[in-house]
Amino acid sequence: MNVRLAAIAIIEGALAALEAERAVINDLNVYPVPDGDTGTNLALTVRAVLDELNHSTAASIPEVAAAVTKGSLMGARGNSGVILSQLFRGFSRAFKGAEFVDAELLAAALTKGTEAAYKAVMKPKEGTILTVSRVIAENVVALQEQGANIYRLMDEMLESGEKALADTPNLLPVLKEAGVIDSGGKGLLTIYRGFKLSLDGEEIESYEELVLERPMQETINVDSFSGENITYGYCTEFFIIHLSPETDEAEIESFRNHLERLGDSVVVANDADMIKVHVHSNSPGKVLQMALRLGELDKLKIENMREQNRELMEERKRNEKEFGLLSVSTGAGIDELFRALAVDALISGGQTMNPSIDAIASAINKINARNVFVLPNNSNIILAAQQASELTQKGVVLIPTKTIPQGIAACMAYSKDATIAENEEAMKEAIADVVSGAVTYAVRDTKFDGNSVKKGDIIGLVNNHLSVSGKTVADTTIDLVRKMIQDRGDDACTVTLYFGEGQTEEDAQAIADKLQEAYEDAEFMVLAGGQPLYYYYVAVQ
Numbered sequence: 001m002n003v004r005l006a007a008i009a010i011i012e013g014a015l016a017a018l019e020a021e022r023a024v025i026n027d028l029n030v031y032p033v034p035d036g037d038t039g040t041n042l043a044l045t046v047r048a049v050l051d052e053l054n055h056s057t058a059a060s061i062p063e064v065a066a067a068v069t070k071g072s073l074m075g076a077r078g079n080s081g082v083i084l085s086q087l088f089r090g091f092s093r094a095f096k097g098a099e100f101v102d103a104e105l106l107a108a109a110l111t112k113g114t115e116a117a118y119k120a121v122m123k124p125k126e127g128t129i130l131t132v133s134r135v136i137a138e139n140v141v142a143l144q145e146q147g148a149n150i151y152r153l154m155d156e157m158l159e160s161g162e163k164a165l166a167d168t169p170n171l172l173p174v175l176k177e178a179g180v181i182d183s184g185g186k187g188l189l190t191i192y193r194g195f196k197l198s199l200d201g202e203e204i205e206s207y208e209e210l211v212l213e214r215p216m217q218e219t220i221n222v223d224s225f226s227g228e229n230i231t232y233g234y235c236t237e238f239f240i241i242h243l244s245p246e247t248d249e250a251e252i253e254s255f256r257n258h259l260e261r262l263g264d265s266v267v268v269a270n271d272a273d274m275i276k277v278h279v280h281s282n283s284p285g286k287v288l289q290m291a292l293r294l295g296e297l298d299k300l301k302i303e304n305m306r307e308q309n310r311e312l313m314e315e316r317k318r319n320e321k322e323f324g325l326l327s328v329s330t331g332a333g334i335d336e337l338f339r340a341l342a343v344d345a346l347i348s349g350g351q352t353m354n355p356s357i358d359a360i361a362s363a364i365n366k367i368n369a370r371n372v373f374v375l376p377n378n379s380n381i382i383l384a385a386q387q388a389s390e391l392t393q394k395g396v397v398l399i400p401t402k403t404i405p406q407g408i409a410a411c412m413a414y415s416k417d418a419t420i421a422e423n424e425e426a427m428k429e430a431i432a433d434v435v436s437g438a439v440t441y442a443v444r445d446t447k448f449d450g451n452s453v454k455k456g457d458i459i460g461l462v463n464n465h466l467s468v469s470g471k472t473v474a475d476t477t478i479d480l481v482r483k484m485i486q487d488r489g490d491d492a493c494t495v496t497l498y499f500g501e502g503q504t505e506e507d508a509q510a511i512a513d514k515l516q517e518a519y520e521d522a523e524f525m526v527l528a529g530g531q532p533l534y535y536y537y538v539a540v541q
Contacts, residue, residue, distance in 0.1 A: 004053060007064045011050045013198030014191040018043040021190050028183035038183035041077035045084055046191065048075020061099065065092035073271055078237075080184040082267045082278050083117050083129055084191075089271065090116030103153050107144040110137035110157075122256050122266040127172025129184030135164035136192075154196050161189040176359075232263040232280040235303045236287050240275040243295040247275075251294060258290050280305070323416060323423070324369030327407055328355065328377045331500060331531035334404055341411035344369065354380050360388035364396060371395035371420055373427070377407035379464060395420070399427045402464060403436035404498070404531070405539035435484050437462050437538030439477050442469070458535070462487070473503070473535045477511050482518070484540045491521040498529030498537040508536070 018025070018039065025039030052071025058064045069092040072085035090113030098105055114137045118124050139160035140153050148156070168182040169175040175182055252270055259266045263281030270276070275294065281287055284302050291297060327338050328349040335346055344367045349355045360381075364372050372394050376385045379402040389396035397420060401407040413430035414423055442457045448466045453459060460468040460480030467483055470476035481495060495515070499508040505526060512524040529537055 003061055003064050004056060004058050004067075007068065008050065008053050010195050010198045011046060011053060011068070013196075014194035015043065015046045015050060017190045017194030017197065018046060018187065021186075025183050025187050025190065028180045028186055038078070038080045038187055041079075041081045042084060042184075042187040042191070044077045045072055045075050045081035048072065049088070051075070061095050061101065062092075062097060065095040068092065069271065073269060073274065073276055074239075076269070076276055079265055079267055079278055080129060080187060082269050082276055083120065083184065084188070085276065086117040086120040086269050087113035087133060087188075089269070090114065101150070103144045103148060103150045106150055106153055107137075107141045110140050113137070120267055120269045122260045122268070123264075125172060127168040127170070127175060128182050129188050131168060131171060132161055132164045132182070132185035132188050136161045154199065157192050158189065158196065161185075161192060165189055230306050230309060232265075232282055233304060233306045234282065234284045235265075235278075235280055235305055236284045236301070237276075237278045238288075238291070238300040239298040240277065240291050240295040241273070241298045243273065243275070244293070247294045255290060255294060259287065262286060319368060321369040321416075322371060323420070324367035324372045325375070325411065325414065326360075326363055326367060326372055327375040327411070328381055329407075330404070331498075331529045333528035333530040334498065334537075335530075337408060337527065338411065341408070342414070342416070343375075343411060344372075349378060349381055354378070354384065357384045357387045357391070360385055361391040364388060364392045364394055367394075369394070371397065373397045373399055373414065373423065375399050375401045375407040375410055377401045377404050397424050399424070399431070401431055403438070404529075404537050405434050405436040405496070406431045408539065409434040409541065433541055435462065435488060435540040436464075437467075437480050437484050437536075437540070438464075438534050439473060439480060439536040439538070440534045474507070474511055477536050477538070478515060481511075481515055481538060481540070484538065485519060485522065488540060491519045493521075494523045494525065494539075494541050495519075496525045496527060496539040496541075498527050498531070498539075500529050500531040500534045500536060503535050 022039035022043055025042070026037035028038065049068050049071035052067050052074070053064070056064070056067040058067045069085070069089045072088045076082045076085040091109040093116070094105060094109035094112045095101070110133075114130070114133045117133055118130055121130065124130050136157050140156050143156050144153060165181050165185045168185055169180070172182065252268060252275065256266060256268045259268065259277075259279045259281070262283055263279050265278065265280040267278040268275060277287075277291060279287055288297060288300075324344040325342060326345050326347070327343045329335050329338050329346045330348060338346060345363050347355045347359060347363050360374070364374065374385050374389065374396060376382045376398070382398070382400055382402070385398055389398060399410050401410055409430040410427040413426040415426070418426065438461045440459060440461075442453045442455055442459050444455050446453045446466075451469065453466075453469045458470050458473055458476040459466055460476050460483075462480070462484055468476060468479040470479060477497070485491060485493060485495070495512075497508045497512055499505065505528065508526040512526050516522070516524050531537060
């Protein structure tokens with residue numbers, strides 16, 4: 001096997017994956033003026049690796065690993081790119097002298113890569129690409145020690161990486177405030193997915209199909225961030241080449257310490273004959289003066305982040321809309337439906353995960369509109385939404401939706417050409433016209449209308465009130481819809497079934513078909529909701 005060609009195929013898989021998800025990763029950035037965009041930076045870094053391999057004559061695993069390290073360091077863009085280059089550098093150290101890659105070597109490479117990445121960052125923060133890398137390495141090592149083969153370890157890289165990525169907002173407050181996962185961690189996991197795609201022998205183009213099948217994380221664009229909040233205004237990035245004879249590890253560490261006193265986002269990554277530097281500071285001149293003690297400067301880039309932020313804010317002001325829509329949502333299908341109804345931003349929420357006042361206020365502020373209609377879609381969230389409206393300078397109109405079907409009905413009544421008062425009236429009228437149902441399971445024994453319900457029974461609720469119960473999802477759903485239609489007193493209605501996790505379109509359609517036989521004048525629709533905990537949401541209008 002030609003090692004270099006195999007490596008090229010793997011890197012091509014990573015690049016294809018990054019290109020397919022570049023926009024998604026870019027949108028996850030929290031900082032209003034990132035040093036480039038994370039998705040773009042990682043893609044350019046990986047492309048530099050590919051270029052180096054294409055021009056390389058490397059024949060062995062160590063030689064190919066060295067080429068990957070060189071390409072990534074030379075082409076590294078931004079914080080994320082430099083950290084990625086150090087991960088690759090650690091991989092290269094593990095591959096030194098290797099003739100083949102097995103499970104033990106893969107585990108060692110992930111460990112050494114993580115160690116190198118942490119060392120390159122002066123003050124490592126958890127909840128970032130570093131955390132995702134570390135968690136993956138730890139889980140892979142543990143599984144390898146139990147005897148897992150390399151293919152199982154590749155699966156574990158993705159599985160543990162997904163969990164680590166989902167946890168990043170809990171470790172980094174700024175992510176939780178913005179309602180996003182870490183962009184660098186998302187990028188690293190995307191690269192690893194690309195690796196596996198290539199190793200599994202799949203076509204590179206198939207990654208885009210995978211992306212389309214997987215729901216995207218909802219992100220919120222920055223709006224209310226002032227350039228004056230930027231503590232260190234200049235993003236400075238450069239190489240130090242032709243290192244002086246006195247430049248050793250101690251000198252490089254001292255240089256890192258000096259940079260930390262001058263600014264933040266400090267990354268100093270060194271190889272045998274060069275150093276890559278990235279720092280945010282207010283004194284780029286001092287940074288360069290200190291760097292000159294270590295060697296010559298090359299490929300210098302200094303960007304004024306405050307000015308970039310001003311331009312961003314001016315552009316957003318020019319594009320500011322009169323109205324915006326913010327909705328609480330749960331489930332991939334429900335998310336997609338709200339997006340199709342022109343909702344500007346979504347907050348994940350529901351019975352077991354009520355968003356905070358701060359989270360709602362932050363989401364309102366980040367919608368690029370002067371007035372924002374807020375749809376809580378849950379009775380437990382309405383009060384928090386009311387409080388949140390007092391924490392923003394925007395005009396806020398709270399539409400008191402208590403269920404997802406009410407929220408959807410309100411969105412359908414909204415018109416961007418109507419006035420605030422007209423929209424508020426139309427949306428509230430739409431709420432009053434819809435009867436909401438939900439099918440779930442009982443978490444404890446209870447009674448209603450003289451009927452006993454046991455823990456684990458299937459129950460149906462109408463407008464959040466327990467109305468029917470049964471032993472199967474299908475039968476309970478049918479009973480619920482019958483009651484909803486009967487209570488309405490008119491068969492000429494539209495019934496929409498939103499099926500949740502664990503239910504299929506075929507399941508939902510079978511229920512709809514059976515009900516259609518009993519209610520000829522009614523129209524039945526089946527849509528994917530994807531909501532957790534609830535087998536079905538039901539809307540009768």
